[in-house]
Amino acid sequence: MAGKRTKAPEFRGFDGPRPDFKKPPVNEVVLSLQFEPLDEFNAAHIGVLWQKFRLRYPKTTTKGAIPPVIERFGELRPQTFSFSVVEAPEVPRCWFENKAGTELIQVQRDRFLFNWKQTAAREKYVRYERVRAKFLRHLKTFERFLQENNLGKIKPNQCEITYVNELHIGDGWLRYGQLAKVFAIWSGRHSDNFLKEPEDAVFRARYSMLSKQGMPLGRLHVSCDPRIRTSDGKQILRLEITARGAPLKKTRKAAFEFFDFAREYVVRGFASITSKRMHEIWERTDA
Numbered sequence: 001m002a003g004k005r006t007k008a009p010e011f012r013g014f015d016g017p018r019p020d021f022k023k024p025p026v027n028e029v030v031l032s033l034q035f036e037p038l039d040e041f042n043a044a045h046i047g048v049l050w051q052k053f054r055l056r057y058p059k060t061t062t063k064g065a066i067p068p069v070i071e072r073f074g075e076l077r078p079q080t081f082s083f084s085v086v087e088a089p090e091v092p093r094c095w096f097e098n099k100a101g102t103e104l105i106q107v108q109r110d111r112f113l114f115n116w117k118q119t120a121a122r123e124k125y126v127r128y129e130r131v132r133a134k135f136l137r138h139l140k141t142f143e144r145f146l147q148e149n150n151l152g153k154i155k156p157n158q159c160e161i162t163y164v165n166e167l168h169i170g171d172g173w174l175r176y177g178q179l180a181k182v183f184a185i186w187s188g189r190h191s192d193n194f195l196k197e198p199e200d201a202v203f204r205a206r207y208s209m210l211s212k213q214g215m216p217l218g219r220l221h222v223s224c225d226p227r228i229r230t231s232d233g234k235q236i237l238r239l240e241i242t243a244r245g246a247p248l249k250k251t252r253k254a255a256f257e258f259f260d261f262a263r264e265y266v267v268r269g270f271a272s273i274t275s276k277r278m279h280e281i282w283e284r285t286d287a
Contacts, residue, residue: 009211009248011261018264019271022283025171025239026125028164031135032106032113033255034068036155038146041109045151046094049107052141057096057105065093065108070158071245073208073216105138112142112154128263136256143252156251159218159258160244163266166229167237172278176200176226182237183224184275200226205273209245209265218245218262220269241266 050060093108102123106113114135116126143154167173173181177198180188186203202225209218221242229236243262247254271279279287 007213009213009215009217011217011248011257012210012212014264014268017286019267019284020286021279022285024125024282025165025167026118026163027166028115028117028162029126029128029131030113030115030160030162030164031131031259032111032160032162033139033154033156034111034158034160035250036157037110038152038154040151041091041146043091045145045149046092046107048149049142049145050094050096052145053096053105053138057098057103059095059097059099061095061097063093063095063106065090066111068110068158069160069244071219103134107142112139114138132256132259139252154252156247156255158244159247159255159262160242161259161262161266162240162242163270165239165241165270167239167278169235172275172281173237176235176237179203179224179237180275182275182278183273185273202226207265207269209243209262217248218243218258218265220265222269222273239270241270243269 050057091109093106093111096105096107097103101119102117104113104115104117106115114131116131116134118125139154146152146154167182173179175197177200178188179186179201183203185205186201188197203223205222207220207222208216209220211217221244222240224237224239227236227238228234243265245258245262247258271284
């Protein structure tokens, strides 16, 4: 008797409108596509590829490659794997940055990334749809370059979207230990009166991103750290939320379907962990 066929996982739907804020604290958005290593792609190709982006992204920087990361379930943390071969030196990661420092393309043998960064408080937050559109356009340029030079095809194995938020002192909180004012998941309470408010605190949390059938498709990683901003010496809480997982198929279309799913988790997760008082400060409009 044939075994019961397992239904392929589907992205879950979400109840209610997506949380929306007029003044979100978002400082940076990063879209990253990880794929099977392109064996024929080397450092010389990065220089040629830059010519495709040079007009709008004239600034270049060389960095070390980001190690591959795969979300696996039933384990304590995502696993990192190295695909390096002894005979082949590591191909670096290269940055292509615009003059304003607000947009950044990153390329390496097994990743393609696009960053939007806020460089001044007066700059308006660029919504996900625009960041996504630019990332898609640049990725298509990269794919055409690979085809023109017989360097192989992209086979996605992980998609990652990160929102970096800067929470400013004076906006709902005055001291690093006042996380209970900012985060609904932080109680700020003790079992007795021995310890008072902490001098500062950090936290990390992980959540499963579930399919319609309840299967884990990825993880939502949340971290918060107290920081001193180097540009002006201002105290901030740096809240980073990353959604990562594998697309349902190893295609560009499936990858972007996962990005949209992950974006929902990031935005809804951000609203879920933060306090209603902070939502008022950020002028939440959907509630």
